Amino acid sequence: MTYTPTLRDKTTALSFAADRCVILLLPLIWSVYAYGWRALFITLISVIFSVAFAFGAKAVLKQKADLFTLLDTAVSGAVFAFTLPVSVPYYIPMLGGVLAAVPSLWLPGGRKPFFGGFFAAAAVRTFFSKLLSRATQAFVYVSPFIFNPTEADINSFRTYTPLQLLAQGKVSSGTLWDQFYGTISGNIGEISFMLLLLGCIFLLVRKKMRLHAPVAFAFVLCLVTLIFPKGDNEAIFFMLVSLLSGGVMLTAVFAFSDTYSMPVTDTGKIAFAVGTAALTVLIRYLGIAEEGVYAAVVIMGAITPIIDRYTLPVAYGRTKVKGGKK
Amino acid sequence: MANSFYGGIKINKTGLSHGVSPKVFTPAAVAINAYQQAGGDTAPCIKEGEYVKKGQVIAVSERLAYLHAPVSGTVVRLLMKDNSHYIVIKSDKTETCAPAVPFSKPISEITPEEITEKIRTMGVVGTFSGFPTHVKIIASRGKAFCLVINCVQSDPYGSFVREIVKEHPKELVYGARILAKAIGVKQVIFALENNERKSFAALKSVIGEKDKLISVARLAPKYPLGEERNLLCAVIKKEVPAGRATHDIGYTVFSAETVLRIYKACAEGVPVTDKYLTVSGKKCVSPANLIVPIGTSLRTVAEQCGGVPEDALCVYGGAVNGKAADLENGCVTKSTSQLIITQPLNKKTQACIMCGKCITHCPMRIAPHTFIDGSHRPAWAKLCDMCGCCEYICPSEIKLLDIIDKRKKEESK
Numbered sequence: 001m002t003y004t005p006t007l008r009d010k011t012t013a014l015s016f017a018a019d020r021c022v023i024l025l026l027p028l029i030w031s032v033y034a035y036g037w038r039a040l041f042i043t044l045i046s047v048i049f050s051v052a053f054a055f056g057a058k059a060v061l062k063q064k065a066d067l068f069t070l071l072d073t074a075v076s077g078a079v080f081a082f083t084l085p086v087s088v089p090y091y092i093p094m095l096g097g098v099l100a101a102v103p104s105l106w107l108p109g110g111r112k113p114f115f116g117g118f119f120a121a122a123a124v125r126t127f128f129s130k131l132l133s134r135a136t137q138a139f140v141y142v143s144p145f146i147f148n149p150t151e152a153d154i155n156s157f158r159t160y161t162p163l164q165l166l167a168q169g170k171v172s173s174g175t176l177w178d179q180f181y182g183t184i185s186g187n188i189g190e191i192s193f194m195l196l197l198l199g200c201i202f203l204l205v206r207k208k209m210r211l212h213a214p215v216a217f218a219f220v221l222c223l224v225t226l227i228f229p230k231g232d233n234e235a236i237f238f239m240l241v242s243l244l245s246g247g248v249m250l251t252a253v254f255a256f257s258d259t260y261s262m263p264v265t266d267t268g269k270i271a272f273a274v275g276t277a278a279l280t281v282l283i284r285y286l287g288i289a290e291e292g293v294y295a296a297v298v299i300m301g302a303i304t305p306i307i308d309r310y311t312l313p314v315a316y317g318r319t320k321v322k323g324g325k326k
Numbered sequence: 327m328a329n330s331f332y333g334g335i336k337i338n339k340t341g342l343s344h345g346v347s348p349k350v351f352t353p354a355a356v357a358i359n360a361y362q363q364a365g366g367d368t369a370p371c372i373k374e375g376e377y378v379k380k381g382q383v384i385a386v387s388e389r390l391a392y393l394h395a396p397v398s399g400t401v402v403r404l405l406m407k408d409n410s411h412y413i414v415i416k417s418d419k420t421e422t423c424a425p426a427v428p429f430s431k432p433i434s435e436i437t438p439e440e441i442t443e444k445i446r447t448m449g450v451v452g453t454f455s456g457f458p459t460h461v462k463i464i465a466s467r468g469k470a471f472c473l474v475i476n477c478v479q480s481d482p483y484g485s486f487v488r489e490i491v492k493e494h495p496k497e498l499v500y501g502a503r504i505l506a507k508a509i510g511v512k513q514v515i516f517a518l519e520n521n522e523r524k525s526f527a528a529l530k531s532v533i534g535e536k537d538k539l540i541s542v543a544r545l546a547p548k549y550p551l552g553e554e555r556n557l558l559c560a561v562i563k564k565e566v567p568a569g570r571a572t573h574d575i576g577y578t579v580f581s582a583e584t585v586l587r588i589y590k591a592c593a594e595g596v597p598v599t600d601k602y603l604t605v606s607g608k609k610c611v612s613p614a615n616l617i618v619p620i621g622t623s624l625r626t627v628a629e630q631c632g633g634v635p636e637d638a639l640c641v642y643g644g645a646v647n648g649k650a651a652d653l654e655n656g657c658v659t660k661s662t663s664q665l666i667i668t669q670p671l672n673k674k675t676q677a678c679i680m681c682g683k684c685i686t687h688c689p690m691r692i693a694p695h696t697f698i699d700g701s702h703r704p705a706w707a708k709l710c711d712m713c714g715c716c717e718y719i720c721p722s723e724i725k726l727l728d729i730i731d732k733r734k735k736e737e738s739k
Contacts, residue, residue: 003727004639005646005717006607006668007337007482013679013721068676111680210686264682264695315709316332316555316690317568 011207017071019208020257023199024078030195031188035086036141039188042093043081049097050077050116054104061105069104076100079117079254080124082189083247083294087134089148096120103261112260114301118251121294135161135185159185163246163291166230166238167284176237179244187291189250196249203257212266213273214252220277221248230285242284247293251276261301268304268311275300329520330546331559333689335715337482337549337646348489348602348615351630354417356396356621360385361410362660363451363458368393370411376401381424381597383447384413391449391458394597396619398422415621428595433504438467441508441592448591449598449660453583454552456661463508465571466578472513473506474561477525477582480551483645484664486602486615488522490582495528498582501589502540505580513539517561519551520544549646550713554579556689568709601658605631607668609638624656627665639670647714647727673723684716684726697730707734 031039054073058065080096099120106112125132136142140157142149160168162179178184182192190196203209222239229238242248256262256273263272276296283292360368368385378384378395385393397417405412429436429444446460475498479487491498502514518526526542533540545551545560555566558577566572572579583602590596601620606613611632618627624642628634634653642651645666684694690709694716696702710730717726 002649003647003712003714003717003725003731004641004650004670005714005727006639006641006648006666006671007645007718008671008673008723009335009719009721011683011719011721012723013676013681016679016681016721210682259679259681262680262682264680264693265685266682269682312693312696312703313685313688313691315568315692315703315706316559317565317570317709 014068014071015206016208016257016259017068017075019203019206020075020254021071023202023253024075024189026195026198027082027189027192028078030182030192031082031086034138034182034191035136035188036144038086038142038144041144042084042086042088042090042188043078045090046081046093046097046100047074047077049094050074050080050101053098054101057101057105063105073101073104073116075254075258076104076116076120079115079189079250080120082250083117083121083187083291085132085135085187086142087136087149087154088128088131091148092124092128092131096124099123111305113304114298115255115258115261118255118294118297119301121291122298125291125294133164135159135164135187137185138183138191161186161245162241163284166233166241176240176244179241186245187247190245190247193244193249196253200249200253203253209257210266210269213256213262213269215273216270217252217256217273217277218243218248220274221280224278224281228281228285242281246284246291248280251293251297255297261304263304263307263311265308265311265313267313268307271307271311272300272304275303329544329560330548331551331556331689332691333687333715334548334550334556335646335687335718336547337718348486348617349630350600350617352397352417352419352421353619353622353626355399355402356415356417356619357623357657358384358393358396358413358415358621359410359657359659360393360413362393362449362456362620363390364456365390365458365461367410370404370413372401372404372413374401374404378415379422379424381426381599383597384415385411389461391446391451391460392597394449394599395424396599396621413621426595428593433507433592436507436592438508438510441504444592445508445588448587448596450584450587450591451598451660453581453587453601454661454663456659459580459584459588462578462580463505466509466573468510469573469576470509470578471511471576472515472562472578473502473509473511474557474577474579475502475514475516475582475585476552476554476557476579477516477518477522478545478547478552478557480519480547480549481644481646481664482549483606483666484604485606486604486663487582488525489615490586490602491518491522491525492528494586495525495532497589497593498585499529499532499540500593501585501587504592505585505588506539509578511578514541515561516540516542517557518542518544519547521547550689550715553689553711553713555711559689568705598660601660601662603627603658603662604664605667606664607638607641607666609635609669610667618658618662620658620660622658623653624651624658624665625653627658628653628667631667634667637669638667641666641668644714646718647712673725675724676722678722678724681721683719683721687715687719689713689715694726694730695724697726697733698724700733702733704737707737710734 100116174184225239229235279296368387399417403414450459640651641648692706
């Protein structure tokens with residue numbers, strides 16, 4: 001005799017993917033405003049390649065592909081595009097879009113090893129680190145119709161992101177508020193801390209994400225950068241620049257809301273976030289790449305199954321828990 | 327949050343009004359399964375064709391609770407089905423009662439053993455679990471120092487427990503005193519949901535301000551607060567160690583209806599012949615609380631509330647952990663608590679997305695999703711009490727209850 005419940009919560013798996021799609025829109029619109037149509041083109045190319053590759057590969061591998069796959073791979077593709085500066089040649093989003101869809105080919109029924117968007121970002125950064133460090137000023141537009149912008153094309157408005165400057169021990173000319181609102185140079189989707197924060201709040205309110213991971217991530221990142229500031233900068237200033245730039249919020253919003261690659265329990269999520277924050281700062285300090293957070297997320301994603309195994313909940317009656325938590 | 331437990335789900339009460347006193351009705355015939363209680367069958371002590379009065383003993387056992395005729399009439403058939411006796415009685419609609427047999431001396435002079443024996447011969451069993459009450463009393467005696475009376479019905483469709491508390495506060499308090507004497511406890515706590523203001527006021531006025539024995543605890547409403555272990559967690563902030571009973575930590579839990587039955591058995595001498603139950607659901611024409619004679623067929627019960635539409639689904643048990651009811655053969659037993667007439671949920675199960683919602687909502691703090699691939703810890707299957715929170719909350723609409731049930735059966739082999 002099988003169980004036949006008559007009520008269920010209205011949240012569906014599809015709404016998880018759909019809500020993440022919705023919060024893509026605000027940063028995307030802002031990036032078009034700040035960087036021109038080229039930002040939109042890069043994002044669209046990445047999304048199309050990601051979705052097309054996922055559906056094609058799933059057809060070959062005889063896996064099920066549905067609306068959920070579409071939305072999920074679209075988010076991965078778009079988040080990859082968000083990690084690019086606007087001056088990249090168009091073959092980068094093509095390649096990255098394909099890479100972003102690779103983790104979704106993992107067999108259905110649970111874990112995906114990595115969050116597609118960041119997996120692609122980390123991989124592409126390994127090969128094309130020079131191309132991907134060509135930041136341009138905001139509100140100066142690179143033409144959307146140049147396939148491969150050369151140095152000459154962008155030389156007149158070439159600049160450095162606050163994080164790149166910080167890595168060289170310099171201080172950006174913009175204020176922290178510029179970073180907060182997103183009126184400063186940077187990558188397409190991650191310049192506006194505020195809009196990503198709004199997306200984060202949206203996910204939290206809709207209960208598509210738990211508060212634990214973002215808070216632990218921000219806390220550890222702030223703590224470590226406050227204790228060990230780099231260069232001759234003021235500690236608090238260094239901490240805020242580190243927090244406001246370099247895809248930190250992009251991680252908090254999109255990587256931590258990717259249920260497939262995050263640990264399942266709250267404790268596991270906190271462990272994941274703490275590990276990511278520590279690795280991020282480490283990678284930034286060693287100076288290999290300014291945008292250490294993508295690699296950090298991928299490394300932590302690889303050990304997620306281990307985190308999962310050791311953070312399973314302690315069942316009722318095994319140990320004493322004070323009071324009743326919500 | 328104060329006065330609550332870990333996990334659980336908040337389900338809005340479905341807005342169906344049951345604010346009516348339970349209705350009584352008499353069916354034309356009843357088929358009583360003599361296997362009413364956990365622990366075994368009872369042997370019929372009547373013959374086919376014999377006339378029985380309402381409340382007359384019809385099946386006896388040496389260890390277990392007796393069974394009484396729910397209606398007056400003629401015994402039509404005695405049969406064996408699935409290793410248990412069935413007694414079919416045709417009602418004569420006169421409701422001729424067998425004489426009540428209350429105690430001949432005042433309650434203060436009766437020994438706990440006499441009370442326990444009375445409870446057994448009056449056929450009192452647990453109203454949700456079907457566990458014989460006298461067995462529980464004997465097991466708790468000497469170990470438990472506190473009696474918790476469960477006046478909580480956290481199921482979104484159920485409401486008869488609330489009606490009982492609202493209508494019979496005096497009987498409940500009196501019954502609690504009898505039960506306290508039978509077990510020998512020094513403290514009695516009535517556990518109420520904190521939105522039940524009328525019941526709280528009614529109980530308080532009966533108990534009085536200065537009573538040292540009895541107190542009332544108010545708890546935050548959340549499903550499944552009604553489960554014994556969650557209730558203790560909310561009332562006393564203690565957890566029952568794995569594999570132990572509640573009386574091992576000094577507490578014992580009885581439901582409000584059981585206490586009412588104990589009152590009726592001991593003070594009035596009336597045996598258990600009927601059952602309170604709620605009939606409701608989205609497709610139910612007139613939802614109501616009913617007092618139904620034991621053995622009434624489920625179809626008769628459903629028809630009392632407007633019948634079952636063609637496309638409706640009948641569910642027996644909780645709204646989130648019920649099973650499809652067998653309307654043709656199913657009968658009301660001493661542990662039937664509700665019948666839900668509703669439209670079926672069309673579940674489109676897809677792969678687990680590892681969101682972890684089942685873990686944060688599981689009151690037993692186990693990880694239900696691990697049962698899907700069988701990577702769960704061995705002790706978890708035993709711990710799960712099938713409350714259904716995980717299946718309610720699962721965004722992938724996975725049938726977790728069925729999966730866990732299967733694993734439970736595999737492991738008990």
